[in-house]
Amino acid sequence: MYRRLLLALQSATLRLDTWVNRVLPQDFNPLYYTGGLANLFLTILVVSGILIFLYYEPSLEGAYASVEFLTHHVPYGVVFRGIHRYAADAYLVAILLHLFRNWFTDRYREARDSQWLSGMFLLVVSGFAGFTGYLLVWDERSQLLTSLTTQALRSVPLIGGWLERVFLGGPGVSDTTLPRFLFLHIGPAMTLYVLLWWHYVRLRHPKIWPPAVWVLFSLGLLFILASALPAASGPPAQPGASPEGFQVDWFFLWPYVLARWTAPGWALALVVALVVYGMVIPYTLRETPEQRGLRALGQAVVVEENCTGCELCYYDCPYNAIYMVPSPYPGKSRAAANRKLLAVVVDSRCVECGICIGACPFEALELPRMLDKDVQQRIRRGAGAAAPVAS
Amino acid sequence: MAAAPERMETQPRVVGFLCDWAVRSEGLLNPDDTVVGMPHVTVIRVPCSGFVKPGWLELALRSGAAGAFVCGCPMGDCLNREGNWIMEDRIDQLRKRLSRQKVDPERIAFFAYGLHEREQFLQAVADFVDRLRGSGGKQ
Numbered sequence: 001m002y003r004r005l006l007l008a009l010q011s012a013t014l015r016l017d018t019w020v021n022r023v024l025p026q027d028f029n030p031l032y033y034t035g036g037l038a039n040l041f042l043t044i045l046v047v048s049g050i051l052i053f054l055y056y057e058p059s060l061e062g063a064y065a066s067v068e069f070l071t072h073h074v075p076y077g078v079v080f081r082g083i084h085r086y087a088a089d090a091y092l093v094a095i096l097l098h099l100f101r102n103w104f105t106d107r108y109r110e111a112r113d114s115q116w117l118s119g120m121f122l123l124v125v126s127g128f129a130g131f132t133g134y135l136l137v138w139d140e141r142s143q144l145l146t147s148l149t150t151q152a153l154r155s156v157p158l159i160g161g162w163l164e165r166v167f168l169g170g171p172g173v174s175d176t177t178l179p180r181f182l183f184l185h186i187g188p189a190m191t192l193y194v195l196l197w198w199h200y201v202r203l204r205h206p207k208i209w210p211p212a213v214w215v216l217f218s219l220g221l222l223f224i225l226a227s228a229l230p231a232a233s234g235p236p237a238q239p240g241a242s243p244e245g246f247q248v249d250w251f252f253l254w255p256y257v258l259a260r261w262t263a264p265g266w267a268l269a270l271v272v273a274l275v276v277y278g279m280v281i282p283y284t285l286r287e288t289p290e291q292r293g294l295r296a297l298g299q300a301v302v303v304e305e306n307c308t309g310c311e312l313c314y315y316d317c318p319y320n321a322i323y324m325v326p327s328p329y330p331g332k333s334r335a336a337a338n339r340k341l342l343a344v345v346v347d348s349r350c351v352e353c354g355i356c357i358g359a360c361p362f363e364a365l366e367l368p369r370m371l372d373k374d375v376q377q378r379i380r381r382g383a384g385a386a387a388p389v390a391s
Numbered sequence: 392m393a394a395a396p397e398r399m400e401t402q403p404r405v406v407g408f409l410c411d412w413a414v415r416s417e418g419l420l421n422p423d424d425t426v427v428g429m430p431h432v433t434v435i436r437v438p439c440s441g442f443v444k445p446g447w448l449e450l451a452l453r454s455g456a457a458g459a460f461v462c463g464c465p466m467g468d469c470l471n472r473e474g475n476w477i478m479e480d481r482i483d484q485l486r487k488r489l490s491r492q493k494v495d496p497e498r499i500a501f502f503a504y505g506l507h508e509r510e511q512f513l514q515a516v517a518d519f520v521d522r523l524r525g526s527g528g529k530q
Contacts, residue, residue: 011507017468295411353442354439354442355477357442358443370438378433382406382451384404384455
């Protein structure tokens with residue numbers, strides 16, 4: 001059932017690709033670069049964030065006024081604020097697309113689980129940084145979000161009170177609250193880069209940028225959006241006020257929309273449950289390749305007699321599953337007799353794609369259940385070396 | 392290839408490799424690897440287009456095929472991230488090598504078609520066969 005659903009979603013995802021490919025050349029299909037687009041928007045966020053940071057004053061009295069000063073008096077301040085605001089939206093849209101695309105196209109299991117897990121952490125930290133960004137303006141919306149968060153944290157058993165103090169930087173909203181929010185905005189943003197290292201460490205040549213056309217297009221779009229629809233603050237926060245209606249980006253602040261309708265504690269519990277479920281997604285379907293309708297060809301095996309230590313497989317392996325180690329003994333073939341290095345396959349990282357076999361000119365790598373000699377035989381048969389066909 | 396009968400000239404033999412993740416292959420192939428409806432085209436399914444050794448394409452030409460091709464996923468959508476880019480690169484190099492050996496590099500082709508593009512794939516193969524026949528087919 002779940003499996004069938006995933007297959008249907010995969011089919012739909014790829015159908016969407018074919019539609020996009022009808023309009024755009026394959027290399028420019030943005031759906032193939034969701035990760036690169038997310039990284040682009042993150043970079044824009046960091047740069048525009050630094051510029052905003054120069055004018056921001058983290059204090060209860062000064063925060064709102066400093067943001068207003070940036071918006072109305074600093075040259076192009078409103079544009080930078082708008083870019084920071086809209087790039088954050090675009091960033092979250094991009095990582096959500098990235099998540100669903102990789103989920104539905106079966107790129108999350110087995111050897112790829114490290115990327116999935118780091119991606120879930122990236123999602124959580126990004127969402128949190130996006131949320132604290134709303135607090136920094138310190139208008140009525142910030143106040144409402146703060147009070148909802150405080151209620152939710154307080155309802156956590158055992159450590160609720162402690163969490164609330166950590167979040168507010170003191171026993172209640174005080175002069176230390178906004179410096180704490182500023183830290184909770186910039187700290188996670190820096191953590192993202194540590195997590196990105198984890199996200200990339202198993203990948204050779206990760207695609208971290210979209211094609212240049214998309215960089216220019218995205219930048220242009222952000223400039224136009226930021227100028228045409230300037231980001232604006234609500235009324236300033238008042239101590240003791242209880243603001244009512246508020247508009248947020250529902251696609252990542254939906255827990256707050258939910259928290260308005262039910263108890264904030266339940267919204268928090270739901271978010272935690274979703275994140276925990278997200279982390280176990282790679283381990284939910286325990287299937288053999290046969291059950292998945294795949295041919296299990298086995299992990300790549302190095303034929304040690306023939307390996308010359310040329311490193312071609314090492315450079316081509318997309319998942320860094322091949323290591324070059326100092327050769328413990330000489331190879332048998334003439335080309336391998338004087339080798340300095342020997343290729344070793346790390347089984348837990350191998351996805352059985354066979355790219356290393358295509359890279360190896362020395363017949364030193366094999367997929368155990370699709371051997372070179374069998375393929376050669378099938379080629380000879382197909383090429384007509386055996387018997388001609390009537391057509 | 393003295394054994395080749397006359398009608399072989401009209402239907403040049405082609406050997407291809409098809410990525411498991413590219414075109415949906417249910418009902419596409421006969422048990423002997425030939426494409427249903429195109430007995431002169433043999434397609435060997437591979438786990439990724441990057442699995443194909445350029446030497447295999449050369450072997451196909453040497454063994455009597457008029458042409459050889461590889462079909463991977465749409466560029467950018469390789470399940471293994473870059474198998475089809477790597478393969479496209481290798482085919483470029485193989486073409487250069489073949490032209491130095493006075494072999495027509497147009498006898499090697501690379502296609503990129505996704506799950507839902509079987510018709511386009513079959514059309515591309517048919518066009519490839521036509522091109523081979525136009526250029527004299529089997530040498």
